[in-house]
Every structure is written in structure tokens, then in C-alpha cells.
Amino acid sequence: MRELTTIEIDEVAGAYGNGFFSDIGEAIKSAVVGGVAAGFAGAIIGGKHGGDGGGVLGFGAIGQGVGMVAGGLIGLTGGVVASAAVGWDTTWQVVGEVAKGFANGTLVP
Known part of the structure; x- marks a missing residue:
């Protein structure tokens, strides 16, 4: 059985290869940031579209509140799982692109 190079390890989905404690730290760091x-993005999307049905009174404020909370929690959960799976480099790149889009107004939820 041959040993894998670092390039080959990077090509394997979910593989870190920097040592056990370093990998655990990277996974935790990725999961928190992602x-x-x-969660932030999910809350924005849920808040924007949560009241689209109009609600009982016609303006859907309760639906928007529930959508914001539920969207935030669903986004948080999905972000933790996905970020831990892809690693720090990809997580940081995606989060940077989302933040840039939010700052310059091109992020449309």
C-alpha cells in the first residue's frame, strides 16, 4: 500500500491530512464560520420570503418572523455540516464571496 501525496489527499472529498488535532481544529473552525x-443568509432569505402568503391579517408579519428564525436555524445546521465537510479553504472562499456580494449589493436572496 503506497502513501498518498498532499495533492492526492486534497483531491479526496472531506480529507484533511494535517494530523489529527490540526484536522479537528480546522473542522471546528470551518463549521463555526460556515x-x-x-445562518445569517438563511435568516435573511426566511425573513424576506416568510410572509409571502400574506397571513391572516394580510401582511404576514408572523410568517416573516417564523421564516427568519426557521431559515436561520436551517441555514446554521446546513452550514455547519457543509463547512466541516469541505474544509477551511473552501469555506473561507465561499464566505468571502457572500460577504462581498452583501457589501456591494449583488447578493439577492
Whole structure:
């Protein structure tokens, strides 16, 4: 059985290869940053579209509140899982692109 090079390890989905404690730290760091960013995005999307049905009184404020909370929690959960799976480099790149889009107004939820 031959040993894998670092390039081959990077090509394997979910593989880190920097040593056990370093990999655990990277996974936690990725999960926290990605989870917060995805929770933020999910809350924005849920708040924007939560009241689209109009609600009982015609303006859907309760639906928007529930959509914001539910969207934030769903985004947080999905972000934690996805970020831990792809690793720090990809997580940081995606979060940076989302933040840039939010700052310059091109992010449309």
C-alpha cells in the first residue's frame, strides 16, 4: 500500500491530512464560520420570503418572523455540516464571496 501525496489527499472529498488535532481544529473552525454565515443568509432569505402568503391579517408579519428564525436555524445546521465537510479553504472562499456580494449589493436572496 503506497502513501498518498498532499495533492492526492486534497483531491479526496472531506480529507484533511494535517494530523489529527490540526484536522479537528480546522473542522471546528470551518463549521463555526460556515455555520454563522449560512445562518445569517438563511435568516435573511426566511425573513424576506416568510410572509409571502400574506397571513391572516394580510401582511404576514408572523410568517416573516417564523421564516427568519426557521431559515436561520436551517441555514446554521446546513452550514455547519457543509463547512466541516469541505474544509477551511473552501469555506473561507465561499464566505468571502457572500460577504462581498452583501457589501456591494449583488447578493439577492
